[in-house]
Amino acid sequence: MKCRKCGREAGFNMRRQKLALCAEHYLEWFPSQVERAIHKYKMFTPGDKVLVAVSGGKDSLALWDVLLDLGYHAEGLYIGLGIDGGFGYSRLSLEKIEGFMATRPGAVLHTVDIPQTYGESVPQVARRKHRGRGKPCAVCGLIKRYVMNRVASEGHFDVLATGHNLDDEVAVLFGNTLHWQIGYLARQAPVLEERDGLACKVKPLCRLYERETAAYAIVKGIDYIYEECPHAVGATTNRYKELLNQLELDSPGSKLQFYITFLKAKEEGLFQQAAEQVALHPCQNCGQPTTAPGICTFCRLW
Amino acid sequence: MKCRKCGREAGFNMRRQKLALCAEHYLEWFPSQVERAIHKYKMFTPGDKVLVAVSGGKDSLALWDVLLDLGYHAEGLYIGLGIDGGFGYSRLSLEKIEGFMATRPGAVLHTVDIPQTYGESVPQVARRKHRGRGKPCAVCGLIKRYVMNRVASEGHFDVLATGHNLDDEVAVLFGNTLHWQIGYLARQAPVLEERDGLACKVKPLCRLYERETAAYAIVKGIDYIYEECPHAVGATTNRYKELLNQLELDSPGSKLQFYITFLKAKEEGLFQQAAEQVALHPCQNCGQPTTAPGICTFCRLW
Numbered sequence: 225m226k227c228r229k230c231g232r233e234a235g236f237n238m239r240r241q242k243l244a245l246c247a248e249h250y251l252e253w254f255p256s257q258v259e260r261a262i263h264k265y266k267m268f269t270p271g272d273k274v275l276v277a278v279s280g281g282k283d284s285l286a287l288w289d290v291l292l293d294l295g296y297h298a299e300g301l302y303i304g305l306g307i308d309g310g311f312g313y314s315r316l317s318l319e320k321i322e323g324f325m326a327t328r329p330g331a332v333l334h335t336v337d338i339p340q341t342y343g344e345s346v347p348q349v350a351r352r353k354h355r356g357r358g359k360p361c362a363v364c365g366l367i368k369r370y371v372m373n374r375v376a377s378e379g380h381f382d383v384l385a386t387g388h389n390l391d392d393e394v395a396v397l398f399g400n401t402l403h404w405q406i407g408y409l410a411r412q413a414p415v416l417e418e419r420d421g422l423a424c425k426v427k428p429l430c431r432l433y434e435r436e437t438a439a440y441a442i443v444k445g446i447d448y449i450y451e452e453c454p455h456a457v458g459a460t461t462n463r464y465k466e467l468l469n470q471l472e473l474d475s476p477g478s479k480l481q482f483y484i485t486f487l488k489a490k491e492e493g494l495f496q497q498a499a500e501q502v503a504l505h506p507c508q509n510c511g512q513p514t515t516a517p518g519i520c521t522f523c524r525l526w
Numbered sequence: 527m528k529c530r531k532c533g534r535e536a537g538f539n540m541r542r543q544k545l546a547l548c549a550e551h552y553l554e555w556f557p558s559q560v561e562r563a564i565h566k567y568k569m570f571t572p573g574d575k576v577l578v579a580v581s582g583g584k585d586s587l588a589l590w591d592v593l594l595d596l597g598y599h600a601e602g603l604y605i606g607l608g609i610d611g612g613f614g615y616s617r618l619s620l621e622k623i624e625g626f627m628a629t630r631p632g633a634v635l636h637t638v639d640i641p642q643t644y645g646e647s648v649p650q651v652a653r654r655k656h657r658g659r660g661k662p663c664a665v666c667g668l669i670k671r672y673v674m675n676r677v678a679s680e681g682h683f684d685v686l687a688t689g690h691n692l693d694d695e696v697a698v699l700f701g702n703t704l705h706w707q708i709g710y711l712a713r714q715a716p717v718l719e720e721r722d723g724l725a726c727k728v729k730p731l732c733r734l735y736e737r738e739t740a741a742y743a744i745v746k747g748i749d750y751i752y753e754e755c756p757h758a759v760g761a762t763t764n765r766y767k768e769l770l771n772q773l774e775l776d777s778p779g780s781k782l783q784f785y786i787t788f789l790k791a792k793e794e795g796l797f798q799q800a801a802e803q804v805a806l807h808p809c810q811n812c813g814q815p816t817t818a819p820g821i822c823t824f825c826r827l828w
Contacts, residue, residue, distance in 0.1 A: 402773075402783070402784050403784070404790065404796075406791055406794070463776055467773060470772075475762075478704065481704070481705060485704075485707075486706050489708055492708070494796070497796075
């Protein structure tokens, strides 16, 4: 295979769009795709302050890297969850982020360490609250959403960007579709607008395959954490990913088409009825927006 | 495993509802499920004339068998497609139906032989029309829908019943969902109401798994054609079925839940907007309802 741009040996082949590229042109193509998504979905402009949630994984580091290269004002947020899993998952995550920052002079990182700030690690809270049948994932999601939103709000960021890639989005979409969870389907989008103190959330990698962000990180020399969270092993979303990989193998481009036609159907008003929003009000304890009466679910954890 | 009804050794285990049954009670359970779907979706009543499309396969013969046992007025319709596939597929199909009828004195079968009536077999028409990239499936579907509708109309049948099982329905649903084909999703249902000369169509097996109808046919001693249509081999729908089987294996009941939650979302009006119907008028040649201007697509084939 030859690179479509320069005719040299191509190391990358995006089967879904029959595009082969050499490493040099891959490093041009990938950011251009991110930029395209930012424009297409009107995520933010160069004047906006962007908070990037970074976990130390390939997606979030690739995203931060691309946003900085593209000249956006992008600061990082690392949430220390206190997860060990036998190999110091949280510690290792932070080390990767610090390694990345060493190559990026001037990059700003906000850090919220959950055990230090709230007295307990995520697995500890989850065990105490008996939520999620031994899996801390539900509690972890709640905590991360809360902290991201609070930091975005307190730091006056215009948007909060996460590294969700196409495979992530499609796995969630698949799960929601399998159960026809209309409310969730109505809320799944590349951009969730700001409202009532909830930060605007954007997913600039939503049209890029997981293997494409991995390839970008590797070629760009970004050292990231390979291990996934030890609690995510065996998660339903991962089983969906395996099925969807099979589908993609049979018919390249299936995932992207599933996602894009979903967004088109939404645009045409398919879930409009379900998109009516529940009212938010400030938590009586922390002041952050919540749908829960009185005190928000986050404050109830502690 | 023990039969839930009588405690004897159970030969059948419906994992999705944790129901184990012996052969005797399976032969009670299966028709009760068909009856339940007929009532639940208001498909037809004992006074109605039902035309059952029979192919000689397990589903359609099981359906006809159950409807006769339940006391419904159910006549069969066999459409001879003129498909050979190296083993006389169409001939063998008819033989199985005739074998079934030999055990069912008084059963009435309507037969329409496509090559005899229209001068060409389905594969011949398909080749001549260059439709469907060498696969006659699109033309075959068109021809079958036309003939079923014409026979139902001319014979004054109240409904046309087909043997689509849950696996069939879910594979189609999956394909339509993967591409978010809203128009198709709006029209997929256990009952398609009669309108403008188009017969009412019902699918009484839509909540029964393929393996359940196969088990019924086998235990009931119905000899059916095992081979699927030679043209269906490798069809996209079959690839979807494999994926969905994997999903079901991981999580029993997934298919049924996908289908039932879809119907519920529809009931709540999800596809209402897309369900607006195109106007039908009689074909200038055959008088059957069509959306095509002037002469219908079926008449254009010949």
